[in-house]
Amino acid sequence: MGRLFELFRTRLALRAAAIILVMVALLGIGFLQLAIHVRADSEQQTQAKRLEQLLSTVERTTQIACFLGDRQLAGEVADGLLSNRIVSEVRIVRQNGDVLADSRSAVASREGAPVSRIVHSPFEPDKTMCHIALIPDQERIDAVVAEASRFLAVALLIQLAGVGICVVMVVVYFVTRPITGISHRLSELEAETGHKLQAPRGNRHDEIGQLVASVNAMIDHLVTSLSEERRLRMEREVEERRYRTIFDNVEAGIFELDGEGRVMVANPAFRRLFQLSEEFDPRQRRVALAELAGKGGPTAEELSRYREPGRTREWEIALDGGAIKRWVSVLLSRLEEGRLQGVAHDITERKLATDAAEQLAMTDPLTGLGNRLGLERRLAVITRHHRLYPERAHALVLLDFDHFKHVNDTWGHQAGDRVLRHVADLLSGLVSQRDYLARLGGDEFVMVLDGYGQREPVAALLVRFLEELGDPIVLNETTRIRMGASIGVAMLGPDTVDAQEAMRFADQAMYRAKRAGRNTWRFHQTASELHS
Known part of the structure; x- marks a missing residue:
């Protein structure tokens, strides 16, 4: 049974034949039942007509027997009718109820519905003389019907079996056998070489031929796809080697x-x-970027905000490790869900150049002190700091050297420059690193004393x-001069909280x-202090 089930599952011809036979059997049973029913009805009608014909045959004799009241003649009519095998009983009754004949068959049987007829006078057609009733032998009629139905059933079964076998043979020979041949050839076909199937003879223009044409079209598409895939794979390998070369040798850090x-990478x-050491492998030991970057790097919370597509962020990180402080620029963007890609650049030289340029822009080239721009930025920082810490005061000292123009006019600008550098050195030696010195131009200097x-x-320092x-x-071997200075002082905090106003107060004091x-x-001094 298992072997048969396996064959049924794997053999299309067997499965198709079984399905066709089952369908033929079901249709045959339906048609057979319908044919038997129709045949039975037809046979019943035939027997009923036969009984009517029997009555018609004896009607004339029955008229005479009824007219004469001849029981013997009526009995002969009844016996004659009983000689027919489908008649079980004959009854002839006059109009007045007198029974002229009542004959039964010698063999007891199941009776059917009686067939009766009114018998008229042979001389007066409108006058009823008697009634004659034939009671059929239903068992005999059923036997005749059954015999006719059996013959019809056998004929139909033979016909259906023949049709089923022919259909199975047609399916096997014209459908499953060509498909099986195509399947065997397809399994041996080397599609990647471009070989194609040949349609079976006689099937080039039908559905099987269309199937072969579709398979060949699929083979063409497959060969094209394989060629394209091979080309793309080679290009990808070249690109991967190129990317690996760039990845390993580029100066920018990629991760x-x-x-x-x-x-991760x-x-x-x-x-x-x-x-990091050359042996460092992120696949074996995961290190957080925040740990490598230190305080200036991105935190986990900041990284979570840049996981949306299209969002990028750049950090400039100062790395304190090593003998020289270095700066690294890190640019991050979303690669896919749960992954970020980044590029890191060493911006130390750029940062140093920027800082140097900024420092140069805020430095007086002659004295090395701050210039007016540097002073303005320092005052802005002090103003913000004073808002946060109002209890911390600062002193703004404005210096202007007496008769400095006379030095330039008498000994030249080189002598004046030497005096300015000398003054800058004196001031630098008096203040701490927290304080700020600036030359505003000419012989005008400013000291910002922190705290x-x-x-x-302040007075002690002055x-x-x-x-x-x-x-x-000393200007030269023969020339020495002495300088004096007029100095004005304003206190940022006690006098005013505005740095620019403090500068104006210091200028007035000077x-x-x-x-x-x-x-x-x-x-x-305030106006009241000046007048007191």
């Missing part, structure tokens, strides 16, 4: 991060930028400065020092 910000340049909230420390400034300045006889200093 990928997982969803938690850990390095990194090229040698990335390892060099972040001072000076009282006048006494005393020292004027003492040192009073020492002779002119008061000039009017006081020069080479001295004055603190800012």
Whole structure:
């Protein structure tokens, strides 16, 4: 049974034949039942007509027997009718109820529905003389019907079996056999070489021929696809080698991060930028970018905000490791869900050049101190700082050197430049690193003293400065000069919280020092203090 089931499952011809036979059998049973039913009805009608014909045959004799009331003649009519095998009983009854004949068959049988007829007078057609009734032998009629139905059933079964066998043979020979041949040839076909199937003889223009044409078209498409895939694979291998060469030798660090910000892939340049060993393999030991970048790098929270497509962010990170401070620019963008790609560049030279250019823009080239731009930026920083820490005061000291124009006019600008550099050195030696010195132009200097909230420390510093400034300045082997300065001081905090206003106050105080006889200093005073 298992073998038969396996054959039924794997053999299209067997399965098709079985299905066809089952369908033929079902249709045959249906048609057979219908044919038997129709045949039975037809035979019943035939027997009923036969009984009517029997009555018609004996009707004349029955009229005479009824007219004469002749029981013997009526009995002979009844016996004659009973001689027919399908008649079970004959009954002739006169109009007045007198029974002229009532004969039964010698063999008991199941009776059917009686067939009766009114018998009229032979001389007066409108006058009823008697009734004659034939009761058929239903068993005999059923036997005749059954015999006719059996013959019809056998004929139909033979016909259906023949049709089924012929259909199966047609399916096997014209359908499954060509398909099986195509299947065998297809299994042996080397499609990648471009070989094609040949349609079976006689099937070139039917559905099987169309199937072969479709398979050949698929083979053409497959060969084209294989050729294209082979070409693309070779191009991809070339591109991969090219990418690997670039990846391994490019100066920029290329890397990928997982969803938690850990390095998944990194090229040698990335390892060099972040001072990782050559043996470092991110697939074996995951390191977070935040750990490599330090405080200036992206945090896990920041990385989570840049996981949407199209969003990029750049960080400039200062790396403190090593003998020289370095800066690295890191650009991150989303690669796919849960992955970020990044590029890192060493921007140390650019950063140093930018810082140097910025420092140069804010530095006086003659003295090396800050210039007006540098002072403005420093005052802006101090103003913001003072808003955060109002208790911390600063002193703004404005210096203007007495008779400096006379030095330039008498000994030339080189002598004047030497005096300015000498003054810058004196000031630099007096202040701390937190303080700020600037030359605004000509002989005008500014000191920003951090944390000076009282006048006494400022005055002590200015005393020292004027003492040192009073020492002779050597211009050449034969020339020495002495300089003086008029100084104005304003306190950022006690006097005002606005840095620009403090500068204006210091300027006013400086002119008061000039009017006081020069080479001295004055603190800012309010109008009430001036008049007191």
